[in-house]
Amino acid sequence: MEKRKLTREQIAQRIARDLQTGDIVNIGIGIPVLVSNYVASDAEIIYHSEQGVLGMGKKAKPGEEDPDLVNASKEPVTLVPGGSYSHSADSFAMARGKHIDVAILGGMQVSEKGDLANWKVKGVKLGSIGGAMDIAIGAKKIFIAMTHTSKSGEIKIVNQLDYPVTALHCVNRIYTDLAVIDVTRDGLILKEIAPGFTIEEVQEVTEPKLIKAEDLKVIEV
Amino acid sequence: MINKTFDSIDDAVADIADGSTILFGGFGGAGVAYESILALYRQGAKNIIGVSNNPGYEHEGIAKLILHDRLSKLMCSFPNNKQSYVFIEKYNQGKIDLELIPQGTFAERIRAGGAGIEAFFTPTGVGTEVAIGKEEREINGVTCILEKAIRGDYAFVKAKKADRWGNLVYNKSGRNFNPVMAMAGKITIAEVDEIVEIGELDPETIVTPGIFVQRIVKRSGL
Numbered sequence: 001m002e003k004r005k006l007t008r009e010q011i012a013q014r015i016a017r018d019l020q021t022g023d024i025v026n027i028g029i030g031i032p033v034l035v036s037n038y039v040a041s042d043a044e045i046i047y048h049s050e051q052g053v054l055g056m057g058k059k060a061k062p063g064e065e066d067p068d069l070v071n072a073s074k075e076p077v078t079l080v081p082g083g084s085y086s087h088s089a090d091s092f093a094m095a096r097g098k099h100i101d102v103a104i105l106g107g108m109q110v111s112e113k114g115d116l117a118n119w120k121v122k123g124v125k126l127g128s129i130g131g132a133m134d135i136a137i138g139a140k141k142i143f144i145a146m147t148h149t150s151k152s153g154e155i156k157i158v159n160q161l162d163y164p165v166t167a168l169h170c171v172n173r174i175y176t177d178l179a180v181i182d183v184t185r186d187g188l189i190l191k192e193i194a195p196g197f198t199i200e201e202v203q204e205v206t207e208p209k210l211i212k213a214e215d216l217k218v219i220e221v
Numbered sequence: 222m223i224n225k226t227f228d229s230i231d232d233a234v235a236d237i238a239d240g241s242t243i244l245f246g247g248f249g250g251a252g253v254a255y256e257s258i259l260a261l262y263r264q265g266a267k268n269i270i271g272v273s274n275n276p277g278y279e280h281e282g283i284a285k286l287i288l289h290d291r292l293s294k295l296m297c298s299f300p301n302n303k304q305s306y307v308f309i310e311k312y313n314q315g316k317i318d319l320e321l322i323p324q325g326t327f328a329e330r331i332r333a334g335g336a337g338i339e340a341f342f343t344p345t346g347v348g349t350e351v352a353i354g355k356e357e358r359e360i361n362g363v364t365c366i367l368e369k370a371i372r373g374d375y376a377f378v379k380a381k382k383a384d385r386w387g388n389l390v391y392n393k394s395g396r397n398f399n400p401v402m403a404m405a406g407k408i409t410i411a412e413v414d415e416i417v418e419i420g421e422l423d424p425e426t427i428v429t430p431g432i433f434v435q436r437i438v439k440r441s442g443l
Binding site for chain 1: 248249250251252274298299300301302309312313319321322323324325326327328329331332343344345346347348349350351391392393394395396397398399400401428
């Protein structure tokens with residue numbers, strides 16, 4: 001089989017397959033933003049956005065923008081029928097209070113225990129937390145979408161974080177361009193692997209020992 | 222007759238003293254009381270402690286106050302953004318202090334301030350740099366940190382409509398921090414698009430009851 005890393009779009013597409021009708025989903029910036037492009041239009045996934053939008057729709061078209069209706073990246077968006085607004089304390093009650101089914105977030109590092117670092121680069125003085133810490137501890141499931149290694153080849157799935165922590169023990173599943181990995185009490189379970197890659201090749205760029213799933217599959221792209 | 226309406230935004234901010242803590246509503250550019258902020262700039266108060274989710278973009282909103290060294294400290298969740306270069310530069314020069322707060326904790330600390338709750342335990346931030354120096358306790362099996370209430374001497378909120386009692390409705394996600402900030406401000410100044418007659422706002426849809434609002438000004442839109 002030809003070796004093929006997943007593109008950012010293919011990672012998003014793979015994540016979209018794990019969402020179910022009725023799921024309330026919070027989406028972070030980066031690859032996560034692409035996920036909604038691959039969700040079936042009749043699936044009724046409800047998107048939560050931290051500034052107080054439940055039922056966020058697509059980006060606003062030219063002419064229909066309202067500066068008071070924006071997404072978490074402050075871009076003009078729309079509201080779907082059935083959507084609602086809330087103030088920020090209620091919006092974060094939804095997150096912190098375990099009302100959100102899935103949060104799909106970017107990652108700089110994830111540890112073997114499911115600790116997440118995604119808000120500030122190592123060694124930098126100033127960073128923005130935004131809603132990252134509340135959402136990471138609050139959503140029922142945390143999916144991380146990221147490249148398996150950094151642009152400079154640094155390993156991102158590590159034994160211990162050395163980037164600033166966002167939240168401890170919060171990640172459930174990691175989706176990368178090489179693999180789908182579940183974070184469990186027993187360790188990291190390699191569930192799916194990119195076409196043409198071997199377990200050894202994925203292990204080489206993953207610091208903790210990977211446990212091969214009994215039903216290990218090739219990622220369908 | 223109760224009438225909280227001020228004809229001039231400059232009159233509404235005239236008594237703000239140096240060193241005041243001010244809560245500024247808004248998420249990015251949505252729901253920001255821009256005209257009140259400009260009036261505060263003209264008024265000239267200094268050493269303001271600003272409580273705002275963002276530090277303002279380019280030279281807009283509180284970025285203008287920061288540019289002219291009117292804020293001594295900012296309490297904020299999202300200070301580091303390309304367009305927030307005014308804050309970043311002042312921060313790097315040591316001209317403004319920062320208290321970095323996770324956004325949900327930020328909203329809840331302000332809500333607590335308005336609700337008469339002095340502090341609460343939350344799992345957000347445990348094991349991170351925001352937990353440094355805070356009391357940690359396990360409650361119901363969950364590790365939490367203690368976070369204290371935030372209150373303002375003033376709150377600058379932006380709403381869509383008000384009546385003269387100060388009842389407010391908002392526009393879409395322009396609501397954001399405004400309702401909790403209205404609760405937590407000793408003097409809350411609501412900058413609104415429209416002032417309507419008493420009884421005109423549907424009581425079922427009023428988001429901020431007038432008890433939380435002391436001053437109302439209609440935007441000039443200039």
